[in-house]
Amino acid sequence: MSFDIAVILAKGPQILAGLGVTILIWVAGTFFAVILGFIVATARRYGGPLVNLVLAIPVEVLRGTPFLVQIFLLYFGGPYIGLRLDPIAAGLLGLSVYGAAYYSEIFRAGYLSVPPGHVEAAECVGFSRLQTILFILLPEMALLVLPPSMNMAIILLKDTALLSLITVPEMTMTVSAIGSQQYAFVESIVVLALVYWGLVEVANWLGRITERKIAKLSVT
Amino acid sequence: MTWYLFQLLLQASLMTIFVSAISILAGLVLAVFLSALRMSGNRWMYGGAGLFISFFRGVPLLVQLLLIFNLLPVIGITLPSLATAIIGLSLSTAAYQAENLRGGFEGVPIGLIESAEMAGFSRVQTFIHIRTPIALRMTFPALVNEAILILKASSLVSVVGLVELTKMAQNLAASTYQPLPIFASAGLIYLVINLIVAFAARRAEDALPGLPAK
Numbered sequence: 522m523s524f525d526i527a528v529i530l531a532k533g534p535q536i537l538a539g540l541g542v543t544i545l546i547w548v549a550g551t552f553f554a555v556i557l558g559f560i561v562a563t564a565r566r567y568g569g570p571l572v573n574l575v576l577a578i579p580v581e582v583l584r585g586t587p588f589l590v591q592i593f594l595l596y597f598g599g600p601y602i603g604l605r606l607d608p609i610a611a612g613l614l615g616l617s618v619y620g621a622a623y624y625s626e627i628f629r630a631g632y633l634s635v636p637p638g639h640v641e642a643a644e645c646v647g648f649s650r651l652q653t654i655l656f657i658l659l660p661e662m663a664l665l666v667l668p669p670s671m672n673m674a675i676i677l678l679k680d681t682a683l684l685s686l687i688t689v690p691e692m693t694m695t696v697s698a699i700g701s702q703q704y705a706f707v708e709s710i711v712v713l714a715l716v717y718w719g720l721v722e723v724a725n726w727l728g729r730i731t732e733r734k735i736a737k738l739s740v741t
Numbered sequence: 742m743t744w745y746l747f748q749l750l751l752q753a754s755l756m757t758i759f760v761s762a763i764s765i766l767a768g769l770v771l772a773v774f775l776s777a778l779r780m781s782g783n784r785w786m787y788g789g790a791g792l793f794i795s796f797f798r799g800v801p802l803l804v805q806l807l808l809i810f811n812l813l814p815v816i817g818i819t820l821p822s823l824a825t826a827i828i829g830l831s832l833s834t835a836a837y838q839a840e841n842l843r844g845g846f847e848g849v850p851i852g853l854i855e856s857a858e859m860a861g862f863s864r865v866q867t868f869i870h871i872r873t874p875i876a877l878r879m880t881f882p883a884l885v886n887e888a889i890l891i892l893k894a895s896s897l898v899s900v901v902g903l904v905e906l907t908k909m910a911q912n913l914a915a916s917t918y919q920p921l922p923i924f925a926s927a928g929l930i931y932l933v934i935n936l937i938v939a940f941a942a943r944r945a946e947d948a949l950p951g952l953p954a955k
Contacts, residue, residue, distance in 0.1 A: 590924055721799035
């Protein structure tokens with residue numbers, strides 16, 4: 522067998538386009554997942570026992586089932602209930618909702634880690650609930666939620682590869698398609714693996730730098 | 742969605758459970774071996790184990806499975822899809838489990854290791870009889886977590902041609918035009934399996950011996 526990686530690398534522009542879609546969906550999906558996860562965690566904290574229970578169910582279902590089954594359900598099952606999405610929209614929605622379930626648990630643990638005395642103190646000096654969240658709870662939990670949040674972002678990056686199975690034109694789909702056209706499957710998957718490996722290592726490295734920066738700001 | 746279709750999904754879930762269980766155990770053995778390499782004091786072994794762990798944690802499982810699936814036949818190894826799936830899942834979970842075990846090995850009280858040495862244990866004996874059992878006991882909750890992750894990740898082995906729960910759901914969804922109830926049922930089965938594993942693990946942890954004091 523001949524191992525000719527040049528065949529794949531000649532398709533550089535196409536690979537870069539796929540990489541662009543991967544990064545775009547990853548960044549946007551993680552952004553929405555963090556926002557939605559934060560809203561869910563906040564609602565569960567302040568919304569009373571009924572809201573807490575009602576939100577706990579989807580969170581547990583999303584965390585207890587494979588992401589692949591979730592996106593199949595959304596993409597192939599959605600049209601039967603009038604939810605007709607193109608692959609990129611379905612992928613982005615799926616990734617955001619799936620990630621939100623995990624981020625809501627990260628923020629929930631963050632909320633629990635802040636001593637109740639600090640919240641009471643904020644209320645005593647007349648902080649509104651929003652002010653308490655913004656100026657007391659969020660800064661205090663930042664250090665604790667940062668490492669799991671970075672981990673989750675990296676998990677989401679790797680999970681974007683699954684979106685190729687619902688025909689999102691991201692990197693895995695693009696590079697495997699090139700491999701089939703050129704009869705160079707092994708070369709294409711090797712290139713694919715190396716690019717993901719590099720991306721994850723860069724993301725890890727950025728995470729460590731951010732953690733160190735935040736740790737310096739910490740007063741406790 | 743008929744009872745018959747649901748039964749087909751249940752049957753396929755046995756394959757999911759089987760593949761996951763074998764991969765978790767094989768991955769655990771490999772993870773202990775990787776930990777031994779990392780603690781060997783030899784920097785080539787240390788570096789090799791580190792590279793293995795970094796690669797398998799850094800590349801999406803889907804891409805790993807595609808790599809193994811395409812690479813093995815090229816180098817002259819043809820394996821049934823079941824074996825390919827188990828190899829892929831085992832290698833991946835081994836890297837994650839080795840990372841979990843690292844904390845466990847670091848937590849083994851130094852006094853215990855010193856006493857083992859005083860009693861005449863060799864380094865290998867200390868590793869096998871003292872450090873590994875304690876590290877495994879300490880990281881049991883992480884192992885359970887990993888087991889649940891692998892149960893969910895096993896949904897990807899459909900790309901190497903193995904018919905497990907997700908692949909069966911895909912086939913049935915395509916042939917009956919009922920993707921909604923079929924994928925929802927598949928999700929429900931995964932959820933129930935994971936709840937059972939989590940529940941059984943909590944029971945098992947109570948039954949396990951306690952940890953040595955620091």
